[in-house]
Amino acid sequence: GNSVTQMEGPVTLSEEAFLTINCTYTATGYPSLFWYVQYPGEGLQLLLKATKADDKGSNKGFEATYRKETTSFHLEKGSVQVSDSAVYFCALYNAGNMLTFGGGTRLMVKP
Amino acid sequence: DTAVSQTPKYLVTQMGNDKSIKCEQNLGHDTMYWYKQDSKKFLKIMFSYNNKELIINETVPNRFSPKSPDKAHLNLHINSLELGDSAVYFCASSQGRDIEQFFGPGTRLTVL
Numbered sequence: 001g002n003s004v005t006q007m008e009g010p011v012t013l014s015e016e017a018f019l020t021i022n023c024t025y026t027a028t029g030y031p032s033l034f035w036y037v038q039y040p041g042e043g044l045q046l047l048l049k050a051t052k053a054d055d056k057g058s059n060k061g062f063e064a065t066y067r068k069e070t071t072s073f074h075l076e077k078g079s080v081q082v083s084d085s086a087v088y089f090c091a092l093y094n095a096g097n098m099l100t101f102g103g104g105t106r107l108m109v110k111p
Numbered sequence: 112d113t114a115v116s117q118t119p120k121y122l123v124t125q126m127g128n129d130k131s132i133k134c135e136q137n138l139g140h141d142t143m144y145w146y147k148q149d150s151k152k153f154l155k156i157m158f159s160y161n162n163k164e165l166i167i168n169e170t171v172p173n174r175f176s177p178k179s180p181d182k183a184h185l186n187l188h189i190n191s192l193e194l195g196d197s198a199v200y201f202c203a204s205s206q207g208r209d210i211e212q213f214f215g216p217g218t219r220l221t222v223l
Contacts (some may be wrong), residue, residue: 007127032210043115043201043214044154051210087152093210098167106154 001025002069006090006102013109019077021105023064023090026071031092033057033066033073034099038087047075080109114138115215117202123221124192131188132218134202142166143185144203144212145177154201160185161207189220197222 008020025033032051036044048057053068062077073090090102115136124130136143144167145157159167163179174190189196202215 036209036214040153041216043216044203044213045214049211091153098156099212100152105153106152 002031002092002094002098002100004092004100004102005088006088006105008093008103009087009106011105011107013080013107015082015109015111016079017109019075019080019084019107021075021088021090021107023073023075023102024071025073025090025092026093027092029094031075031094033064034091034093035064035073035075036089036091036101038089038104040086044089080107082109082111085109115202115204115213117200117215117218119218120216121219123223126192126194127142127223128192129188129190130192130220131186132200132220133184133186134159134215135184136202136204136213136215137183138189138204138213139208140204140206140213141182142205142207143179143182144205145187146201146203146214148199148201148217150198158185158187192220192222194222196220 005024034049035047037047048059050057050066056065064075087104118133142161144159148154157171158177160179176188179185199217203212205212
């Protein structure tokens, strides 16, 4: 079956630090990959996506590259801000309208 | 002009009660979902409806019954609430098999 594994949090960084949140997946076929972000008290918002191998998704300074050879989709940002504090979910989409989520990683950015 | 809305935002109730959560989307989507997020933030799909028909039912107890009166609404009714039902429930929608899903703000259910 499908599964997504993310690094456990919380990840605590100082403002302007470099961010990496690891995500690896197991799936049959060729899934699409996503990062969703959940700000405190809100629902999930799509942050970025990649639909095929070697695609790079990017948005708001965040990037992730679909690596089929390592089955990974790590999230990176060069310089985080306090406003980036949130929970980040890696997810994959395969046949059948189903999104499979990782366990979420809480990011805390301190001024 | 909220895209996916849920009511109520918070719901506190006693064990054994029956309660409903409502979801509406104004995006014109034909597919809607319910997800459960537990206290550790783990998110799992419960149901999916396409054009008012159930297409995904992920081993959810029979006490949970989704109802879709039309394509824009997917309500979740829960009978005989248990302590373990305490969680945040998210509604989402998408257009057919479009991979991008839009989420509502969530309903925090607390069972005492």
